Structures are given as structure tokens and as C-alpha cells.
Amino acid sequence: MRELLILNEFGNPQTVALIIIAAVSFVLGMNIVLFINDKEDDTVSDILKKWSYDKFFFLSFGWGVLFGHFFLGVTQRPFPTIDHFMSNLLSDWWPVIVVVAIVGIMIGIGYFLEKQDTLRVRPFWHLILLLLGVCYGHFIWTQNLG
Amino acid sequence: MSKIVIANRKFSTKNVNLFIQGVLIVLASILILFDVIWGSDGIGGNTISEIVQEFTNDSFFILIYLWGALAAHFFIPKRRIISLTLNDKLFGFLTVLLLGVVIGLVCGNYLESQDNTPFIELRTLVGSAGFVFGYIFWAQSFRNTPLA
Structure with missing residues (x-):
């Protein structure tokens, strides 16, 4: 009790x-x-910048996902028929599982390319990752399902 | 006084960066772990996402703007950052904050007149404004990145 x-x-x-x-x-x-x-160069901003141009380039994607998830959101997912084939629990949680899988793959790629010393992320790609993340958080991992 | 100097020296050691990285990772892990617990306890309305969304529905609408500004600040560095007499980072932060206060006042008045309906379009606009202002005034340099 x-x-x-x-x-x-x-x-x-x-x-x-x-x-x-x-x-x-x-x-x-x-x-x-x-x-x-x-x-100098030891603030949280510096650390996050260094990480995002390094092995943790998923950070911009994650930031975008959280933007879409926290602040935006559609009332109905695209292709709602997919959800009808799932149990309630799974239809609630599959967006989380998918985003964890995507982030895991991105961390894996980051570590691999960093070891190969071939990782070259550019600001343009961070912009694309951010926008993709916002789309994911808005359309798929939405909180506003009716 | 000497204690402050010693503390400052300790903070300035080489290992502090690794330590701060560890602190950030541990903090994020704790929050994620808590959020999984809160998400699966069946109470409802008590996950971080729901609380933050509720924040932004009224008084903390400007969080959306700050999130956009921080996105530009963290992830999109620039070759030439704006630098005036004040420390450039502080100047950028204060400028972005001032613009945010203005936007917040305007949006707050508008939202109040509209009975606090959360507009996706307005949220997107405010977030984008944060991103643009963050990029113009508060971007970091390429220092310490492979692109430098």
C-alpha cells in the first residue's frame, strides 16, 4: 500500500x-x-555541436522528432488502416519503437564511420535530418490522435 | 577568494569535458527511464511529452520558439558569427531572447483573443522564426568540428 x-x-x-x-x-x-x-569551448552547446558533427549525428534528427512530438501533431496518422491491424498497445507504442530503432541505427553508423575516419556531416544534412525528424514527430509520433 | 580560484581551476581541467558529457548522458538516460515508467503506469497525462505539450498550450508557448532557436544554435554552425563588443555568444542569446519576448507577447495576445486554441500553423511559424533568428544571431562557429 x-x-x-x-x-x-x-x-x-x-x-x-x-x-x-x-x-x-x-x-x-x-x-x-x-x-x-x-x-573556452566547454559549454553544453559546444559539446552538443561537437557530438552532432561526430558519432552522435542523430541528435538533430532527435531534436526534430521531439519538436514535432511535443509541439505539433496530426489528429489522424497517414495510412490509418495500418493501425487497425494492431492491438491497442502496439498501435500506441510502435512509433516509439521505430524511432528508437532509427536512432540506434544512426548511432551505429556514427560509431562505424568515426572509426573509419570517414564521417563528414555538413550543416545542410543536419537541416534535412531536422526536417525529417519534425515530419516524423508530427505525422507519425503524434500526441493528438482523436 | 582562493577557494573560488581553486574551484575554477578544477573546472578548467582537461577532464571536465568528459565529465560534462557523462553528466548529460546520465541525465538524459534518467529522464528516458522515468518517462518509460510514467508512460506505462496507466495513469495517463503524466509523460514528459504530455506535460510539455500542456506547458505550451498556455503560458510557456514561447518554448516552441526557444526549441527552434536551440536547434539552429546546436546543429547549424556558421563561418562568420555575429560578434559585437559583448561576448558574442551572450549577445546572440540576449538578442534571440528579446525577439522571443516580443513574439511571445504578440502570440499571447492573439491566442488569448482566440480562446487558447492551439494552432499548428502558428506553432510551426513560431518554431521556424526561432530557428531563423537563432541561425542569424546565435549560431556557433565551426571551431572543434571536422569542418573547421
């Missing part, structure tokens, strides 16, 4: 909001310290 209560409090939307705000504030505070210290 007590565990249930704690779990209930943990799942409380207010707790979730608090945890999100705490995480963002932590990163912001850390970034301010990193910004005003003596060393």
Missing part, C-alpha cells in the same frame, strides 16, 4: 513537471558555470 502511494506520487503530473523543471535548471546552472569559467 505504501509503495503504491509512493508510486502514485511519483506519477503525479506535478511531480513530473517538477522533475522536468529541475533537470532543465540543473543543465542551465551547469552551463552558466561552464560559460563563465576560464576554459
Whole structure:
């Protein structure tokens, strides 16, 4: 009973909001310290930039996916007949599974090409990845299904 | 005073970058793990996505703009970044923030007059505006990338 209560409090939307705000504030505070210290090029922005032109080039795609997923969203997926063949649980979760698979493949490619020393990402490709991500989050991983 | 100097030196060591990378990865992993728990506990309306979407339906509409600006800031560096007397990064951030406040006030008034209906078109427009302003004023340089 007590565990249930704690779990209930943990799942409380207010707790979730608090945890999100705490995480963002932590990163912001850390970034301010990193910004005003003596060393240059060590802020979170620098790290993310370095990563995205390196093995973690999936980051721009993920950022776009989250943009579409958080802020946009269609009320009906294209090709809704696909969902009719699935159970309720699977039709809820397949967009997540697919995006995890895509990101996993991208990380794998990134590690492989980095080892081969042939990884050359350009800003143009990041723009394309961002737009593809937004489309995925908007049309497929949508929150607004009616 | 000396304590501050020592702390600053510790932060300036070579390993700090690796440490911060680790912190970011651990934080993201914790949030994802929590979100899986929240998504599968059957309560509903308590995942990160739903909370963030709810934020943007009213007072934090400008989060969309910031998300777009950060996309340009993180992933689309430029050869020539805008640099004035103030530290260029701080200048860019403050400019983008100021434009965001203006856009937020305009959109807030408009949304209030429209009974807070979330418009996909308006959201796309605000996100794109964030991206464009972020690219113009707040882009990073190519330093430390293979393209430098």
C-alpha cells in the first residue's frame, strides 16, 4: 500500500513537471558555470555541436522528432488502416519503437564511420535530418490522435 | 577568494569535458527511464511529452520558439558569427531572447483573443522564426568540428 502511494506520487503530473523543471535548471546552472569559467569551448552547446558533427549525428534528427512530438501533431496518422491491424498497445507504442530503432541505427553508423575516419556531416544534412525528424514527430509520433 | 580560484581551476581541467558529457548522458538516460515508467503506469497525462505539450498550450508557448532557436544554435554552425563588443555568444542569446519576448507577447495576445486554441500553423511559424533568428544571431562557429 505504501509503495503504491509512493508510486502514485511519483506519477503525479506535478511531480513530473517538477522533475522536468529541475533537470532543465540543473543543465542551465551547469552551463552558466561552464560559460563563465576560464576554459573556452566547454559549454553544453559546444559539446552538443561537437557530438552532432561526430558519432552522435542523430541528435538533430532527435531534436526534430521531439519538436514535432511535443509541439505539433496530426489528429489522424497517414495510412490509418495500418493501425487497425494492431492491438491497442502496439498501435500506441510502435512509433516509439521505430524511432528508437532509427536512432540506434544512426548511432551505429556514427560509431562505424568515426572509426573509419570517414564521417563528414555538413550543416545542410543536419537541416534535412531536422526536417525529417519534425515530419516524423508530427505525422507519425503524434500526441493528438482523436 | 582562493577557494573560488581553486574551484575554477578544477573546472578548467582537461577532464571536465568528459565529465560534462557523462553528466548529460546520465541525465538524459534518467529522464528516458522515468518517462518509460510514467508512460506505462496507466495513469495517463503524466509523460514528459504530455506535460510539455500542456506547458505550451498556455503560458510557456514561447518554448516552441526557444526549441527552434536551440536547434539552429546546436546543429547549424556558421563561418562568420555575429560578434559585437559583448561576448558574442551572450549577445546572440540576449538578442534571440528579446525577439522571443516580443513574439511571445504578440502570440499571447492573439491566442488569448482566440480562446487558447492551439494552432499548428502558428506553432510551426513560431518554431521556424526561432530557428531563423537563432541561425542569424546565435549560431556557433565551426571551431572543434571536422569542418573547421
